[in-house]
Amino acid sequence: MSDTIALSRRSFLVASMAGGAALTLDASVVLAAASAAAPADVLNAFVRINADNTVTIGAKNPEIGQGIKVMLPMLIADEMDLAWEQVRIEQTDANEKLYGVQTAGGSTATPRNWIPMRQVGAAAREMLVLAAAKKWGVHPATLSTAKGAVIQTTSGKSATYASLAKDAAAQTPPDLAKVTLKEPDGFQIIGTSKPGVDVPKIVKGDPLFGIDTRVPGMVHGAVVKCPAHGGTLASFDDAAVKAIPGVLAVVAVNSGFVPEGKADTLVIVADSWWKASKAREKLSVKWDNAAVTGFTTAKYEVDAAKLVAGPAQTNVFKAGDADAALAKAAKVVTADYEYPFLAHATLEPQNCTGLFKDGKLELWAPSQAPAGGRAETAKLCGLAPDDLTIHMTRIGGGFGRRLMNDYMVIAGQVAKAMPGKPVKVLFDRTDDFRHDFYRPAGWHRLTAGFGADGALTAFKDHFATFGTDGKPVRAAQMNPAEYPAQVVPNVDLGVSYMSTNLATGWLRAPSSNAMAFVFQSFLDEVAEAAGLDLPEFMRRTLGDARELPGERAKFHTGRARGVIDAVCKSAGWNGRQKGRGFGFYFCHLGYFAEVVDIAITDGALKVDKVWVAGDIGAHVINPLNAMNQAHGCVIEGLGQAMIGQKIVQEAGAITAENFGDFGLMRIDAAPREIAVEFVKTDFPPTGLGEPALPPVIPALANAIYTLTGKRHRRLPLELV
Amino acid sequence: MSVTLTVNGRKRAVDAEADKPLLWVLREDLDMPGTKFGCGAGLCGACTVHLDGEAVRSCQTPIADAAGKQVTTIEGVAMNDLGKRVVEAWTALDVPQCGYCQAGQIMSATALLKQNPKPTPEDIDGWMSGNICRCATYLRIRAAIRKAAGLPAEMADASALPVAENLA
Numbered sequence: 001m002s003d004t005i006a007l008s009r010r011s012f013l014v015a016s017m018a019g020g021a022a023l024t025l026d027a028s029v030v031l032a033a034a035s036a037a038a039p040a041d042v043l044n045a046f047v048r049i050n051a052d053n054t055v056t057i058g059a060k061n062p063e064i065g066q067g068i069k070v071m072l073p074m075l076i077a078d079e080m081d082l083a084w085e086q087v088r089i090e091q092t093d094a095n096e097k098l099y100g101v102q103t104a105g106g107s108t109a110t111p112r113n114w115i116p117m118r119q120v121g122a123a124a125r126e127m128l129v130l131a132a133a134k135k136w137g138v139h140p141a142t143l144s145t146a147k148g149a150v151i152q153t154t155s156g157k158s159a160t161y162a163s164l165a166k167d168a169a170a171q172t173p174p175d176l177a178k179v180t181l182k183e184p185d186g187f188q189i190i191g192t193s194k195p196g197v198d199v200p201k202i203v204k205g206d207p208l209f210g211i212d213t214r215v216p217g218m219v220h221g222a223v224v225k226c227p228a229h230g231g232t233l234a235s236f237d238d239a240a241v242k243a244i245p246g247v248l249a250v251v252a253v254n255s256g257f258v259p260e261g262k263a264d265t266l267v268i269v270a271d272s273w274w275k276a277s278k279a280r281e282k283l284s285v286k287w288d289n290a291a292v293t294g295f296t297t298a299k300y301e302v303d304a305a306k307l308v309a310g311p312a313q314t315n316v317f318k319a320g321d322a323d324a325a326l327a328k329a330a331k332v333v334t335a336d337y338e339y340p341f342l343a344h345a346t347l348e349p350q351n352c353t354g355l356f357k358d359g360k361l362e363l364w365a366p367s368q369a370p371a372g373g374r375a376e377t378a379k380l381c382g383l384a385p386d387d388l389t390i391h392m393t394r395i396g397g398g399f400g401r402r403l404m405n406d407y408m409v410i411a412g413q414v415a416k417a418m419p420g421k422p423v424k425v426l427f428d429r430t431d432d433f434r435h436d437f438y439r440p441a442g443w444h445r446l447t448a449g450f451g452a453d454g455a456l457t458a459f460k461d462h463f464a465t466f467g468t469d470g471k472p473v474r475a476a477q478m479n480p481a482e483y484p485a486q487v488v489p490n491v492d493l494g495v496s497y498m499s500t501n502l503a504t505g506w507l508r509a510p511s512s513n514a515m516a517f518v519f520q521s522f523l524d525e526v527a528e529a530a531g532l533d534l535p536e537f538m539r540r541t542l543g544d545a546r547e548l549p550g551e552r553a554k555f556h557t558g559r560a561r562g563v564i565d566a567v568c569k570s571a572g573w574n575g576r577q578k579g580r581g582f583g584f585y586f587c588h589l590g591y592f593a594e595v596v597d598i599a600i601t602d603g604a605l606k607v608d609k610v611w612v613a614g615d616i617g618a619h620v621i622n623p624l625n626a627m628n629q630a631h632g633c634v635i636e637g638l639g640q641a642m643i644g645q646k647i648v649q650e651a652g653a654i655t656a657e658n659f660g661d662f663g664l665m666r667i668d669a670a671p672r673e674i675a676v677e678f679v680k681t682d683f684p685p686t687g688l689g690e691p692a693l694p695p696v697i698p699a700l701a702n703a704i705y706t707l708t709g710k711r712h713r714r715l716p717l718e719l720v
Numbered sequence: 721m722s723v724t725l726t727v728n729g730r731k732r733a734v735d736a737e738a739d740k741p742l743l744w745v746l747r748e749d750l751d752m753p754g755t756k757f758g759c760g761a762g763l764c765g766a767c768t769v770h771l772d773g774e775a776v777r778s779c780q781t782p783i784a785d786a787a788g789k790q791v792t793t794i795e796g797v798a799m800n801d802l803g804k805r806v807v808e809a810w811t812a813l814d815v816p817q818c819g820y821c822q823a824g825q826i827m828s829a830t831a832l833l834k835q836n837p838k839p840t841p842e843d844i845d846g847w848m849s850g851n852i853c854r855c856a857t858y859l860r861i862r863a864a865i866r867k868a869a870g871l872p873a874e875m876a877d878a879s880a881l882p883v884a885e886n887l888a
Contacts, residue, residue, distance in 0.1 A: 065818030065855045195814040202819035203807045205754015205794030209820060212753040220748075274737075274744040347758050347766060347820045347854040396756075396820030397854045429759040624814055628857060632817055635856030659763040659852065668845040670858040672874075 042169060043124040045098050046076055046117075049165035053148055055082055058092040060099040061109050062368050063198070064398030065632075066689045067625035068109050070194050072117050074621060078189035079121030079182060080128075081145035082161075089197045094370035094390035102392075104368040105403050105506065107588035107687025110621065114684055115181075122179040124168075131167035132159050184618065193624030198394060208394040210366030213353040215422035219248055220273035221414050223427055224266040224280050225255070225435050228652030230501040231289030233263040240282040246271040247279055248421075253413040255406045255435075256376055257503060267414045273426055292501040292652040297341075300649075303498050304443040307464040308336065312494025314470055317480035320490035322449075325458035329449030333529045337446065337518040339715040341647035342439035342507055342640065343654075343662055348396020349432045350407040353424040354415030361388045361415060365408045366395040373405030377412040388412075399636075400506035404437045433662060434654040437505025438647050440466050440476040442514055446522045449490075454530055456541065458490040466504065467497030473504045477511055481550035482519060483586070487541050501652055508636065509690035512587035516694030517641070517701065517715060520583045524702045525711065533575050534582045534702065535564050535593075553589055559615045560586060562679045563593040567613035570677060571595040581703025583695035590691030591615040591679075594634070596699040600707055605642060605719055607671040607700065610634050612692055613678075617685040620678050626688055630676040633692035639665030641697050644716045723787045727752070728796025734783065742786045743767045743778035746793060754794040754823050758852070765851030768824040768831075769793050775831035794823035797830055802868075806830045809868040817855035825851050829865050838869055 042048045048056040057073040073089045094102055101112060125145055132150035133140040136157060144151050148161045161168075184190075201208055226232065238250040247270045252263035266285060270276035326332060353364040361383055367373045370390045378385045395402060411425040427435070442465045449458035465476040472478070478495055485491045507513060520534070527537030538560070545558025564584055567573070573582065573595060584593040595611040612630050620626045639645065643663040648655045656662040676692075701712045704719070712718075721738045724731065727750060734749045741760075746752045746769070755778055758766030762777040769778045770792040771785075797803035806829050816822045825848070832839060832847040839847070844865050853861065863873060 063818075065816070067817070195811070196816060196819075198819060199811055199814060199816055202816050202822050203794075203810050203826060204798070205752070205823050207753045209756075211757065214751070214753070272744070272748050274740050274748065345854060347756075347764065347818070347852065349757065395818060397818045399854075426757075429761065628814070628817055628855075628860065631859050632856045635858060639856070658759055658761045660761075664852050664854055665856060665858075666849045666852060667858040667861060668849040670856065672841070674859060 043127055043165070044120060044173065046120050047080070047124045049161050050088070051162055053160045053162040054086050054088050055080070055148065055161065056088045056090055058099070059089050060092045060102050062102065062104040062370065062392055062395055062398070062402075063091070064104050064368060064395040064402065066104060066629065067196060067622060068104065070197050070625065071622050072109070072113055074189050074194060075113065075117035076121035076124070078187055079118045080125045081147065081188070083147040084189055084194065086148045091392055091394075094374065094392050096371050102370060103403075104398055105400065107590065107690045110685050110687040111589060116176075118181050119176040119179055122181055123174050123176055126174050126179055127168040127171040128161055128164050130171050131164040135159070135164070135167060190621050191619055191623070194622050195624060209348055209396045210353070210364060210393040211348055211351045211396070211426060213364040213393060213424060215353060215355060215364070218353070218422040218424055219269050219271055219418075220276050221267040221269045221411070221423050221425035222273060222276035222280055223410065223425065223431055224268065224283055224285060225431060226264045226287045226289060227434065228287070228289040228292045228501065229503055230257060230292040231264065231287045231652070232258050233266065234286040234288045236266060236286065237284040240284070241268055241279045244270070244275070244279050244282070246275050249418060250283070251414045251417045253410050254380055256380065256409045257406075260380070265410055267410065267425060269414065269418065269423060273424070277428060289652060295501045295649060295652045297649045300441065300498065300500070304338070304464040307496040307498065308443050308445040308462050310496070312462050313496040315492060315494050316478045317485050317491060317493040319485070322458045322460045322490040322492035325490035326447060326449040326460065329458060330452045331450040331529060332447060333526050334445070334447040335522055335525060335711070335713055337444045337522060337713045339442055339514045339517060340645070341441045341502065341649070342645055343433055343436045343647050343656065344399045344401035344507055345433065345659075345662060345664060346397030346399060346401050349427045349429060350401070351424060351426040352407040352411035353422060354411040355422040356415040356419050359387065361412055362391070363388060363408060363412065364391045364393055366393045366402060367405055367408055368395070368398045368400070368402040369405065372403070373408040376405050377409050380409050381412045381416050399508045400510060401436060404505055406435070429659070430657045433656040433658070437474070437503045439507035439510070439513070440473055440500075440504045442476070444518050446518070448522070448526045450530065456484065456488050456526070459484060459488040460492045460494070462494045462496065464496045464498065466500045468499055470497065472497065473500065475504050475506045475510045479511065479515070479550075479552060481548070481552070481555060482515055483555070484523065484541055486548045486550070486555065487543065502649065509587055509693045512585060512690070512694040513637065513640065513697070516583060516585040517697040520585065520695065520698030521701045521711070521713065524698065524705070535568050535573060538564055538584055555586055556591075559591045559681055559683070560584065562681065563591045563613040563615050566677060566679045567593040567595050567611050570613065570675060571611040576706055579703060579707050581699040581701065581706060583697065583699035583702065585691070585694040587694060588691045589616070589686035590688065592692050592695050594695040594699045596696060596703045598700065598703045598707065600704070600719070603719055605704070607638055609673045609675065610671050610696060612674060612676045614676070614688070614692055615679045615681050616688055616691070617683040618680055619685040621685060626678070627676055629688045630692045631674050633690065634674050634696045635665055635670050637693045637696035638671070638700060641700050641715055641717050642669065646716055721784065723783050725786045725789055725791055727791045728793060728799060736783050738784040739782045741779050742769065742781040742783055742791070745783045746778065752793055752795055756820055756823055758821070758824070764821070764824075765828060766821050766824040768827040768851065770827060770831060773834070775828055794826060797826060802833055803830045806833065806864070806868040809864040813860050813864045813867065815857050815860040815864050817857055821851060821853045825853065825861055829861070829868065832865065833869055838871060839865065841874065
């Protein structure tokens, strides 16, 4: 349907973000003057009322499987007092001037949109009420709304939204900051389970995903990329390729990794992707890669061992004097932890379709961050950002991979080289594994000291990872408020960097997915040294309910304790028990505590059951989807630990070729049961795409320790 | 080469290289993009279709091998009762997250139930382990297969089902 586009083009409500930084959570939607071009039935950028009294709501964010395409419209629909059966949902285009931030990342969509989307719905409702009041010559305060109609109970008058739409659209839009929002006890849709809007299409195989994009006259591109990241194109011979019937062009492009004017990717364009892909065998290419072939996994491991043994290059947090406190400590615990580079391995390989025509570039992009893609693609194509139209497709898995826009940048340049020809560029699985933005590896040397009274007096970490000029590479940051840094008097969180040629990036629960393993596993060791189990150690160090300051977010010790107590109760936690482990983590504004039950039979590890207790505030907006997200987080975390996931580098290049080299968890290794509960607290709702993942990894490692007596301090876990 | 095959009950003729996989013939030549490309190596199951009733990885099936055969894809799986039951169970339990693997999951599940109408939990896990779900909807996949088979929900599946007591 073309309605999606119409929705944005015709709208007269302009949304914009205050600030706009990735972690800015306060959002505002600003009403602009009504456009004369707006059709009579469009109430704002997100809402159109149809003649049959159905209401079309625009879903503005990228849908990567997190369920946002249903969740954001639920907020609007509830405040509009619609019956859910009336609601029709359509994906909007990427247009941040119109819709505000459109990013799927950082579990930010819920906290960022909780108020603004409700305001949008409430504003639409108010305009409908005003229209009815005017029509009936009554005071608006005498009117109420329900199931898509305005009602005057005293007179029995009732009018459908459809019958009022034209008059409502003529109203001056209200100041969004002043619209009245529902009290939570009035919610009809928020907090109820709503299935995925695209599910009926998914089970029929309808074209929804980026890879399914079909534009008349479309041709197909397969990529040849410099195996060693950062290498550039020296020369190539495409005579044999171009001799293949159906091959149309070979285009050299810069995927954004190398300096402008250089190329790191060749795209073979043909009338079929299969043909373009096969033609790659006949392409002869020389790369300038001498500067980057020295980077190997083996070298990182040797260098990291040296780094953690020496003094830290810099500190992210210091309190008191950790070294002095350790010198005086009655007991000291120290251990080294490490984890590898990881790929995202979205099941839909990276792809994007572009059409360059009359100086304008149209893109069909499965991107988690289309605004970033717009800026980057415009720059490398020599176009103005407004020359780009970006259609948002459904996305076959994000996990952070598609916060980067290399596929969009590549497709844009190829399309520009072939004006008038729609081109779909598609990576194969090996391209996808070898040209990812990897979760960076890390090595930690941790030390904790106790005073004579048994209290934790000192905590030190020396974290070796990747960086340049004293700054971490993307996604290698350490949080200065990493627990227990805020509750120990003498702390030293030191960091040292080495260089890598690899592109790095955010993987679901970035940094937390690694730090939870390191810190909660080490704290299990510390707790044991103190004669405690980890939940009890956490309770004692958390202390009274209060908010602790943090660089990224405040940390509420009472909320942490709430989920710890809840999961212990559900799982029947009773001190250290064989085959059972615990982990807690706070990230993305969500508090999660998890218990894992395992068995090891003939050296084979089996996870029987996982208990999850989470606090994401006062409301779980769509419980049906919340359960699915929590399951996904838990199984993904277990997979990182159990299935041998590790990205290995040789001569500057990634060795993994396919799923045989980098496994994902399959159904036969998944737990039989995951019991999820939400602890509701009086805080605004926050996101659920990520925070349930990190604690399951240390919970698993801690469980293995209770069974085998062996501490597992390296990911992926090796049982033997 | 020119190949004739029957796709979802309809005779189709295509002209393609003999080694072109059935997956790409479906997606490119027959405009049926429901069957998904995931790995191109038979490792993820996203491209699963039925060839003369048997589940195969269409990325590993040269079009020449499909000549004269009956192909069922996700677009046509609900044309028979069993496929319809599977699709309905998938919908009722809201199985998908991103949804990309689910065509392959449904095709594998339907093939399982065809030859094993009342599978045990181990049968389900064993058969379905060739299909990766990167979003990890495995608990709901298990529950949906049981539902389509008319088996009672496992105790272990309770948390996978839409109505969770702790949210009531």
